[in-house]
Amino acid sequence: MRVTKDKLKELIKTKLQKAGLKEEHAAIYADVLAFADERGIHSHGAMRVEYYAERIAKGGINTNPDFKFEKTGPCTGVFHSDGGAGTVAAKLAMNEAIKIAKENGVAIVGVKDMSHSGAISYFTQQAIAADLIGFTVCQSDPMVVPFGGAEPYYGTNPIAFAAPSSDGRNISLDMATTVQAWGKILHARSKNEAIPDTWAVDQNGEPTTDPMKVNALLPISGPKGYGLGMMVDVLSGILLGLPFGNKVSSMYENLSEYRKLGQLHIVINPAFFTGLTEFKQNISNTMEDLNGIKPASGFSKVLYPGQNNDVVIAEYKENGIEIVDDIYEYLISDTIHNNQYDNKNPFAE
Numbered sequence: 341m342r343v344t345k346d347k348l349k350e351l352i353k354t355k356l357q358k359a360g361l362k363e364e365h366a367a368i369y370a371d372v373l374a375f376a377d378e379r380g381i382h383s384h385g386a387m388r389v390e391y392y393a394e395r396i397a398k399g400g401i402n403t404n405p406d407f408k409f410e411k412t413g414p415c416t417g418v419f420h421s422d423g424g425a426g427t428v429a430a431k432l433a434m435n436e437a438i439k440i441a442k443e444n445g446v447a448i449v450g451v452k453d454m455s456h457s458g459a460i461s462y463f464t465q466q467a468i469a470a471d472l473i474g475f476t477v478c479q480s481d482p483m484v485v486p487f488g489g490a491e492p493y494y495g496t497n498p499i500a501f502a503a504p505s506s507d508g509r510n511i512s513l514d515m516a517t518t519v520q521a522w523g524k525i526l527h528a529r530s531k532n533e534a535i536p537d538t539w540a541v542d543q544n545g546e547p548t549t550d551p552m553k554v555n556a557l558l559p560i561s562g563p564k565g566y567g568l569g570m571m572v573d574v575l576s577g578i579l580l581g582l583p584f585g586n587k588v589s590s591m592y593e594n595l596s597e598y599r600k601l602g603q604l605h606i607v608i609n610p611a612f613f614t615g616l617t618e619f620k621q622n623i624s625n626t627m628e629d630l631n632g633i634k635p636a637s638g639f640s641k642v643l644y645p646g647q648n649n650d651v652v653i654a655e656y657k658e659n660g661i662e663i664v665d666d667i668y669e670y671l672i673s674d675t676i677h678n679n680q681y682d683n684k685n686p687f688a689e
């Protein structure tokens with residue numbers, strides 16, 4: 341099924357309102373999810389609405405949060421989400437970071453007690469739109485073994501970085517710190533297919549090719565990805581006084597309780613360094629350089645981070661965004677699930 345971005349946003353917004361979210365928050369939620377689908381990041385788009393709607397309906401996302409921004413220094417602040425929608429809290433917190441970085445050159449803003457915030461490049465793109473560099477990291481539920489470990493400790497703890505150019509295109513790196521997302525394991529299970537032994541481990545911490553035996557995901561590049569995941573947890577968890585490591589709440593546990601996740605936005609104003617014009621020009625130049633690098637065999641072109649998403653955006657703009665039929669049917673229906681996701685063990689499905 342192909343739909344326009346506006347139609348998709350309308351469908352998501354309506355469903356989330358039906359689940360209990362106020363219109364203003366549902367509209368931002370819909371914008372963040374459609375942003376992901378629009379660039380082919382379907383794992384964090386409309387397919388998540390069933391889960392979010394169930395959590396909202398059960399009271400696990402505060403539909404009337406007392407959002408508060410606490411400025412803690414000239415360049416720092418903490419956004420208190422009060423269990424509210426993570427997408428909304430992270431967006432509003434980034435707005436505060438942008439204001440500070442415009443004035444003072446740099447901003448570091450933490451977001452506390454939030455729920456899941458989706459594809460986090462949405463927030464670094466807010467910084468780009470204001471001619472700033474955006475960097476954001478956030479916690480997610482524990483399902484990754486630390487290097488050498490046999491049980492999960494960290495989440496897939498993603499990192500996003502984006503920088504504006506002088507030609508409207510932008511560098512946008514947005515990645516989990518695991519080799520593969522959990523969704524890829526579920527996909528292999530549904531198709532009864534083996535997985536590469538570099539993706540995940542079994543109950544004993546041994547690499548496995550059997551998706552049914554997966555007990556935890558592997559970090560990217562062994563100790564290096566493990567270290568990056570730890571960095572994300574320190575910056576977005578420990579720094580903000582939140583639960584950390586394997587004490588981070590799980591996506592599918594206690595859907596009636598608010599989650600207490602953290603996110604950290606760092607915004608840098610190039611005008612306070614090399615100067616905005618020169619910076620943006622050189623970002624364009626570096627993208628040109630990368631596109632001009634001789635491709636290795638099997639590749640037609642070297643892409644800059646995010647360019648793969650830009651290709652999808654262009655195709656979807658012409659033909660509509662592709663949505664799985666079942667998800668479309670759910671969105672147009674009156675259904676709000678009550679027990680589809682609560683206390684679902686992500687390793688058992």
Ligand code: NAI
Nearest residue numbers: 458459460480496498512513514515516643644645646648
């Ligand atoms: P991915 O593996 O699809 O892409 C990672 C990065 O590689 C992207 O910046 C992409 O533009 C770049 N890339 C891909 N192919 C490329 C190519 N051919 N040339 C150059 N660059 C290329 O992303 P991943 O790790 O699967 O993450 C997907 C989404 O999941 C992200 O939006 C992330 O924010 C989100 N996420 C959110 C979490 C949360 O708790 N909020 C937790 C984990 C992930």
